Amino acid sequence: MDFSAITVLCVGDVMLDRFLYGRMERISPEAPVPVLLLDARREMPGGAGNVASNILSLGGRAVLVGLTGQDEAGATLRGALAGRAGLQDATCISAVRPTICKTRFIAAHQQVVRVDEESRSGLEAQEAESLCAAITAHMGQVQAVVVSDYGKGVCAPAVLEHLFAQAEYLGVPVFVDPKSTDYSLYRGAACITPNARELAAASAMPVESEAQVEAAARTVMERAEAQAILATRSEKGMMLVRRNGPALSVPARAREVFDVSGAGDTVIATMALAVGAGMSFEQAMRVANAAAGVVVGKLGTATADIGEVLRELDDQDAQGDGDGSTAPLLPLEAMRAQVDRWRARGLKVGFTNGCFDILHPGHVSLLAQARAACDRLVVALNTDASVRRLKGETRPVNTLEARATVMGALRMVDAVVAFDDDTPLETIRVLMPDVLVKGADYTAETVVGADLVLGAGGRLVLADLRQGHSTTAIIGRARS
Secondary structure (H helix, E strand, O other): OOOOOOOEEEEEEEEEEEEEEEEEEEEEOOOEEEEEEEEEEEEEEEEEHHHHHHHOOOOEEEEEEEEEEEHHHHHHHHHHOOOOOOOOEEEEEOOOOOOEEEEEEEOOEEEEEEEEEEOOOOOHHHHHHHHHHHHHHHHHHEEEEEEOOOOOOOOOOHHHHHHHHHHHHHHOEEEEEEEOOHHHHHHOOOOOOHHHHHHHHHHOOOOOOOHHHHHHHHHHHHHHHOOOOOOOOOOOHHEEEEEOOOOOOOOOOOOOOOOOOOOOHHHHHHHHHHHHHHOOOOHHHHHHHHHHHOOOOOOOOOOOOOOHHHHHHHHHHHOOOOOOOOOEOOOOHHHHHHHHHHHHOOOOOEEEEEEEOOOOHHHHHHHHHHOOOEEEEEEEEEEHHHHHHHHOOOOOOOOOOHHHHHHHHHHOOOOEEEEEEOOOHHHHHHHHOOEEEEEEOOOOOOOOHHHHHHOOOOOEEEEOOOOOOOOHHHHHHOOO
């Protein structure tokens, strides 16, 4: 998983996050409030700036567009942005607006109070012109756009209209972290990422169950004419709802949560990078879920680096999706989730299929060649009913469960799935492997699903066959 060639344009409310750490030792004699004795301070870009920081931490590059003021906080913020490798500071300086600054006082790992400095006035014409000019200047050099709408003024209708028009013209996907309940402002977005509370407010619908979340997401998706909604649901995980596809949920992995601030920035930064790098929305969601899991385990506005995300994906891989399914035989949806996790780690997934009723050296040779052509190999087995239709009422000799157990024990096989149709076409369509493997007795024209895989940029491998080995011959010798 390499994002080094991906640049993301981050547009939105840029702010300075200031953290003041200290100890509470007494109550003030002036008022019944604690006295905080300061020990340390940290200052870093927040809001859209934190999205840019996440992109850098994950190995990508960012261009940051927003507003800063002519004040101490603005100078501090611009100083924090200066010299950061991979970040281009394209923020505009406002003559009338202060820099947004959030100061958090922290004692014993807990926030005591937060002080916000900001203007709530509407965007001035000159500010809007400067922002639109910055967007135009940089849109052509990026692979994705993130809109970080914190409701502080930058994401005004005129700016968003200009941004979406530019993105549509150049074919650049736009990801939106929304604040407004009017999702028509985000018309044309590739993906909008509300949390559950924001989705409920925008749709005026309940969002407690998965069915309710999907219904609410489809409602706001229509208003925004968006391709997808990614609803983040805190400890319940995430749900991706595509315009022309089924909803897909992933759970949050159980962990100790220290601070959720900034997790939404991490999610949208990861989604933009992953889709910009060519991943599907489903694959990108799994990477984003892993990245969010990393940052909620840290205190304060935090980022996840690529190494931490890869380790989290490994842990999720070992844990599975928590649906109770275990190897060697996975249901199709669990198998798709497993394939997405592998792909999120940059692994190539191979696929082969068959009855595999009685394993013989020919099977072993085919599986070895298949595994050599990929990083992870999925074997699809015909169900018992499917085998009977293809081979007759006396087959299979071994049940599906028995065949799956043996197949799953082979070192070259990483996962096993079953299909009940006469062909694995639908299974291939769902999993869309990178490599499709069959024996050399087939041709590219006769391999089921080859057109799908090749059309998606994958490849077909026709494995050499070991002559003199067949299940039918083995059964015949045993019966004679």
